Amino acid sequence: MNELVRRSLTEHRAALDRREYSSVELTHAYLNEIERREPIVGAFLTLNTEKAIQAAAQADARFAKGEGRGMLDGIPYALKDNFCTRGLRTTCASKMLADFMPPYDASVVTRLSDAGAILLGKVNMDEFAMGSTTETSALGVTRNPVNPDYVPGGSSGGSAAAVAALEVPFALGSDTGGSVRQPAAFCGVLGMKPTYGVISRYGMIALASSLDCVGLLTRTSDDCGAVLSCLVGRDEKDATSVMHPNSQFFKNERISERPLRVAVVRELLEDDEISPDIRCATVRAIEVLRERGAELGEVSLPSPEAALAAYCVISAAEAASNLARYDGIRYGRTTDGADDLFSLYAKSRSEGFGVEVKRRILFGTYMMTEDKRDLYYDRAREARGRIGERMHQILRQYDLILTPTTPTAAFKRGSALTPTQRRRADLCAVYASLAGLPALSVPFGRNTDGLPLAVQLVGAPYSEGLLLETAKCLEEVCQ
Amino acid sequence: MKLSDFEAVIGLEVHVELKTATKIFCSCPTDFGAEPNTRCCPICMGLPGAMPTLNRRAVELAVMAGLALHGTVLPLCRTDRKQYFYPDLPKAYQISQAGVPICRNGYLTIATPDGDRDIGITRIHIEEDAAKLIHADGRTLVDYNRSGVPLIEIVSEPQLRSGKEAADYLRNLRSILVSCGITDGKMQEGSLRCDVNVSVRPLGSAKLGVRTEIKNLNSFAFTEKAIEYEVRRQCELICRGEAVRMETRRYDAASGKTVLMRTKERAEDYRFMTEPDLPPIFLSEEEIETLGNALPELPEARAARLSKTYGLPEGDARILCEDALLADYFESAADVCAYPRLAANLLLSELLRYCESEPFSSPVSARRLSVLAELMGEGTVNSSTAKKLLLRLCEGDFDPRETVEREGLAQILDTELLTRAIMETLAENPRAVADYKNGKTAAMRSLQGRVMARTAGRAEPVLTEHLLKQILEEYEVEPHV
Numbered sequence: 017m018n019e020l021v022r023r024s025l026t027e028h029r030a031a032l033d034r035r036e037y038s039s040v041e042l043t044h045a046y047l048n049e050i051e052r053r054e055p056i057v058g059a060f061l062t063l064n065t066e067k068a069i070q071a072a073a074q075a076d077a078r079f080a081k082g083e084g085r086g087m088l089d090g091i092p093y094a095l096k097d098n099f100c101t102r103g104l105r106t107t108c109a110s111k112m113l114a115d116f117m118p119p120y121d122a123s124v125v126t127r128l129s130d131a132g133a134i135l136l137g138k139v140n141m142d143e144f145a146m147g148s149t150t151e152t153s154a155l156g157v158t159r160n161p162v163n164p165d166y167v168p169g170g171s172s173g174g175s176a177a178a179v180a181a182l183e184v185p186f187a188l189g190s191d192t193g194g195s196v197r198q199p200a201a202f203c204g205v206l207g208m209k210p211t212y213g214v215i216s217r218y219g220m221i222a223l224a225s226s227l228d229c230v231g232l233l234t235r236t237s238d239d240c241g242a243v244l245s246c247l248v249g250r251d252e253k254d255a256t257s258v259m260h261p262n263s264q265f266f267k268n269e270r271i272s273e274r275p276l277r278v279a280v281v282r283e284l285l286e287d288d289e290i291s292p293d294i295r296c297a298t299v300r301a302i303e304v305l306r307e308r309g310a311e312l313g314e315v316s317l318p319s320p321e322a323a324l325a326a327y328c329v330i331s332a333a334e335a336a337s338n339l340a341r342y343d344g345i346r347y348g349r350t351t352d353g354a355d356d357l358f359s360l361y362a363k364s365r366s367e368g369f370g371v372e373v374k375r376r377i378l379f380g381t382y383m384m385t386e387d388k389r390d391l392y393y394d395r396a397r398e399a400r401g402r403i404g405e406r407m408h409q410i411l412r413q414y415d416l417i418l419t420p421t422t423p424t425a426a427f428k429r430g431s432a433l434t435p436t437q438r439r440r441a442d443l444c445a446v447y448a449s450l451a452g453l454p455a456l457s458v459p460f461g462r463n464t465d466g467l468p469l470a471v472q473l474v475g476a477p478y479s480e481g482l483l484l485e486t487a488k489c490l491e492e493v494c495q
Numbered sequence: 496m497k498l499s500d501f502e503a504v505i506g507l508e509v510h511v512e513l514k515t516a517t518k519i520f521c522s523c524p525t526d527f528g529a530e531p532n533t534r535c536c537p538i539c540m541g542l543p544g545a546m547p548t549l550n551r552r553a554v555e556l557a558v559m560a561g562l563a564l565h566g567t568v569l570p571l572c573r574t575d576r577k578q579y580f581y582p583d584l585p586k587a588y589q590i591s592q593a594g595v596p597i598c599r600n601g602y603l604t605i606a607t608p609d610g611d612r613d614i615g616i617t618r619i620h621i622e623e624d625a626a627k628l629i630h631a632d633g634r635t636l637v638d639y640n641r642s643g644v645p646l647i648e649i650v651s652e653p654q655l656r657s658g659k660e661a662a663d664y665l666r667n668l669r670s671i672l673v674s675c676g677i678t679d680g681k682m683q684e685g686s687l688r689c690d691v692n693v694s695v696r697p698l699g700s701a702k703l704g705v706r707t708e709i710k711n712l713n714s715f716a717f718t719e720k721a722i723e724y725e726v727r728r729q730c731e732l733i734c735r736g737e738a739v740r741m742e743t744r745r746y747d748a749a750s751g752k753t754v755l756m757r758t759k760e761r762a763e764d765y766r767f768m769t770e771p772d773l774p775p776i777f778l779s780e781e782e783i784e785t786l787g788n789a790l791p792e793l794p795e796a797r798a799a800r801l802s803k804t805y806g807l808p809e810g811d812a813r814i815l816c817e818d819a820l821l822a823d824y825f826e827s828a829a830d831v832c833a834y835p836r837l838a839a840n841l842l843l844s845e846l847l848r849y850c851e852s853e854p855f856s857s858p859v860s861a862r863r864l865s866v867l868a869e870l871m872g873e874g875t876v877n878s879s880t881a882k883k884l885l886l887r888l889c890e891g892d893f894d895p896r897e898t899v900e901r902e903g904l905a906q907i908l909d910t911e912l913l914t915r916a917i918m919e920t921l922a923e924n925p926r927a928v929a930d931y932k933n934g935k936t937a938a939m940r941s942l943q944g945r946v947m948a949r950t951a952g953r954a955e956p957v958l959t960e961h962l963l964k965q966i967l968e969e970y971e972v973e974p975h976v
Contacts, residue, residue: 119542220544221543255546340578346542346585347542347543385766
C-alpha cells in the first residue's frame with residue numbers, strides 16, 4: 017500500500033502545490049489502492065481509469081504552467097452511480113439502467129471537472145437510492161471496509177466505503193433521508209447533507225425531489241469544507257437551487273464570540289431504539305462540547321415514529337412519480353416479451369426493478385390514490401410542516417442540535433431485517449431531511465466490536481460552516 | 496319528445512399553443528415542422544436526472560390571456576404533476592396546474608340571435624404539450640419535438656347551447672389571443688385545439704344530463720358539426736329510452752359523426768402531486784399591471800370604436816376586428832378616406848375574396864382602396880365600375896383616378912344620354928317591355944341590366960332606374976305587323 021492514500025484532500029493539495037508528487041502519481045496511487053481493496057470492499061461499479069489518468073496529466077500540465085484551478089485541481093474522487101456522467105455508464109445500481117449511457121453531465125460533475133477534480137469511477141448504492149445497506153443494489157455487493165462482515169450502510173454505501181477504504185479522498189453521495197450520513201457513520205467517515213437547494217440536483221437521478229440533496233463524504237471536516245466550497249451556488253438548471261450566503265467553507269471561523277448553544281433531543285437519546293454504545297458516544301460528544309464552553313439544553317421533538325412515517329410516505333409518493341419514467345420506451349431496460357403497450361410497461365418494469373423499488377413504488381402510488389391521499393400523503397405533508405416548524409423554532413434558540421446519526425452501529429450483512437427495521441436506521445436522520453436543514457455526521461470513536469460510532473450535528477439553514485467548525489472540535493478529541 | 500324539447504349543455508376546454516421561442520421547461524426551440532426528434536434535449540425527453548425550469552415568457556403570455564379574457568390573475572400559483580402512462584408522455588406525468596391555476600373567473604362575449612352573451616371562463620392554466628405519436632406500417636413512432644411546447648388550457652363554463660355558439664366562442668377566442676400575440680392561432684398546425692363536453696337535458700330542467708367528451712377538434716367547422724351530431728345522437732338515445740354513457744369520443748370528419756374512443760366507467764385518477772422540482776409562481780401586482788398595459792386594443796373594443804368612428808354597421812366592424820391585421824389594413828385605408836363605410840364594403844364584400852387569409856395580407860394597398868371608395872362616394876364611378884377596378888388592382892397596381900379619366904369610366908349622370916340609351920334598349924326588347932306592361936315586375940330588372948350593358952356599366956344606377964320607370968310608364972309598344 018502506498019502511504020500516500022492515507023492523506024487527506026487538504027494534505028494532497030499542499031503536496032501537489034509543493035510539487036511533492038504529481039496528480040498522475042496521486043491518481044495511480046488511488047487506482048492501485050482500488051485494485052488492492054476492491055475484491056473485499058466492492059465499492060466501484062464502473063471505473064474511469066483511462067480518462068482519469070488523462071485528466072490528471074492535464075492537471076499536472078496546468079500546475080507546471082502555474083495555472084492551477086484551486087483546491088480540488090488534480091484531486092481524485094468517486095461518484096455515487098446516480099449522478100449522470102456523459103458517456104460513462106450511470107446505473108442507479110439497477111438492472112433498469114444497467115446499460116444507460118447519459119448524454120449529459122450532472123451539474124455537480126461539470127463543477128468538479130471544471131475545478132480539475134479527477135473522477136476515478138462510479139460507486140455502488142442501494143437500487144435507486146432505496147435502502148440503508150447497499151444490499152438492494154442489483155449490480156454488486158459492497159462491504160464495510162472496517163469489517164467486511166458488516167454492511168457499509170446506504171444508500172450511498174459505495175461512496176462511504178470508497179472514502180473509508182482510502183480508495184478516494186472524497187466522494188459524492190445523495191441524501192434523501194440519511195443516505196449520506198448513515199453510511200458515513202457506519203464506515204467512520206464524515207458525511208454532510210447540506211441545506212436543501214444549496215447544491216444543484218440537476219443530473220442527479222431523483223428519488224424524492226423535495227428531500228433529495230447532494231451529499232459529501234470525506235475523511236476530515238477541512239476536506240468537507242473544501243469540496244462544499246466548490247459545489248454550492250445557484251444553478252439555473254435546477255429551479256429549486258438557491259444561492260448560499262457563504263462561498264468558502266475551508267477556513268471556518270467562529271461566527272460569534274458567544275458560547276455555542278447546543279440542543280440535545282430527549283427523544284433521540286432516551287429512545288429504546290438507541291443502542292447503549294451510540295448513547296454513550298453521544299453523551300461523550302456532549303461533554304466534549306461542554307468542556308469547550310458550549311451551553312447545552314434539552315429539547316423535545318415530535319416523535320421519531322411520526323417523523324419516520326411522514327418521511328416514508330412523502331419519499332415513496334415522490335419516488336413513485338419520479339420512477340414512472342422508466343417505462344422501457346426511450347432508454348433503459350425493455351422487455352423482450354410484450355404483446356401490447358400495457359404489457360410492455362408492466363413487464364419492463366417488473367423485470368427491471370428490484371423488490372425494494374417495487375415495494376416503494378406500490379406504496380407511494382397507493383398513498384397518492386384519490387381516496388387515500390388525504391389519509392396518508394396530505395397528513396404526511398402536514399406532519400412535515402409541523403416538524404419543520406419545530407426544528408426551526410429550536411434553531412432560533414440554539415446554534416445546533418446534537419443527536420446520534422444512527423440508532424446503532426453498522427449491522428451484519430444479510431441480517432434478516434424487515435424493511436421496516438432497516439428503515440429505522442434513518443430514525444435520527446429524517447428530521448433534518450424533512451426540514452431541509454444542513455446536517456453533518458461526524459465519526460466519534462468506535463464500539464467494543466471496533467465498529468465506528470458517530471454523532472449528527474444539525475444547524476439552521478446555511479450553517480454548514482458552523483457545523484464543520486464544531487465537527488473539528490470533535491475530530492481533535494478522536495485523534 | 497322531439498329534438499326541440501331538449502337543451503344542449505356544452506363546455507369547452509381549449510388548448511392553445513403559446514407563441515414563445517422556446518419550450519416551457521427547457522430551451523429547445525418550438526418551431527413547427529422540423530425533422531422529428533431534432534428539437535429535444537434531456538429535459539423534454541424526460542431523461543433520468545433532468546429537471547424543468549419554467550419559461551417565464553409562457554407565464555407572461557398566460558397572464559395576458561387571463562387579462563384579455565377579463566379574468567382574475569392569482570398572485571401565487573403552483574404547478575402539479577398529472578400522472579399517467581403513455582408513450583407520448585416521457586416523464587409519465589404532465590406538468591400542469593391542477594390546484595391553483597394562473598387565472599380564474601374570466602368571460603368571453605359571443606353574439607347570439609338574442610343579443611350578446613358572456614360565456615364564463617372557469618380557469619386558465621399553463622401546461623406542457625405531449626410528444627406526437629406517428630402510426631405507420633404497423634409501428635408507432637414518437638416525435639418529441641412537440642414535447643414540452645407551452646400550452647394554456649382555457650376551460651369554459653358549460654354555458655354554450657349549440658355547435659354554432661361553440662364555434663363562435665372559439666372564433667372570438669382565437670381572434671383575441673392572436674391579436675394579443677399570445678398564440679399564432681394556426682389551427683391546421685394544432686396551435687389551437689379543443690375538447691368539448693356535451694350533455695343534453697329536457698328544456699327547463701335544471702339537472703345536468705350525462706356528458707360525453709369529444710377530443711381534439713382542430714377547426715371551427717368540425718367543432719360545430721361534431722357538437723350538432725353529438726347533441727342529436729344523445730337526444731335520439733334518450734327518445735329511444737336508452738341512456739347516454741359517460742365516454743370519450745372523437746369526430747370522424749369523413750362521416751360527420753362522432754365515434755367512441757373509450758368508455759369512462761370511473762373518472763381517471765391522475766394522482767396529482769405538487770411539482771417538487773419547481774418553486775411556486777409569484778406574480779406581483781406591478782407585473783400583472785405591466786402585462787395588462789402591454790395588451791393591444793381587444794377585438795371587441797376595437798369593433799366598437801371602428802363602428803363609432805367610421806359609422807360602420809356593428810356586424811361589419813366585428814368581422815373586421817376578428818383579425819387584427821385586417822382591422823389594421825382597414826384603418827389605414829379609412830384614415831385617409833372620406834368614405835370609410837364604402838371602403839369597408841369594398842373590403843368585406845369584394846377584396847377579402849382575393850386576400851391571403853393566413854396571415855391576412857392584401858394585394859391592393861390601403862391607399863388604393865381608399866381612392867376607390869372616394870371615386871364611388873363622390874359619384875365619379877358606380878359600384879360595378881369600382882368592383883371591376885378593384886379586381887384589376889389585384890392583378891397589378893395603377894392609379895385608379897387617372898385610369899377612370901383615361902378610359903372614360905366615369906358614370907353617366909347626364910339625363911339626356913341615359914334617356915337615349917333607355918329608349919334604344921326598349922326598342923330592342925319589346926318582349927320584356929310587354930312583360931312589364933303585363934305586370935311582370937321582374938322584367939324591370941332585366942331591362943335595367945341591359946341599359947347597364949349598353950353603357951358599359953357606366954350608367955348611374957339610381958338615376959337609371961328612376962328614368963327607366965318613368966319612360967316605361969309612358970312607353971307604347973308598337974304592335975307587331
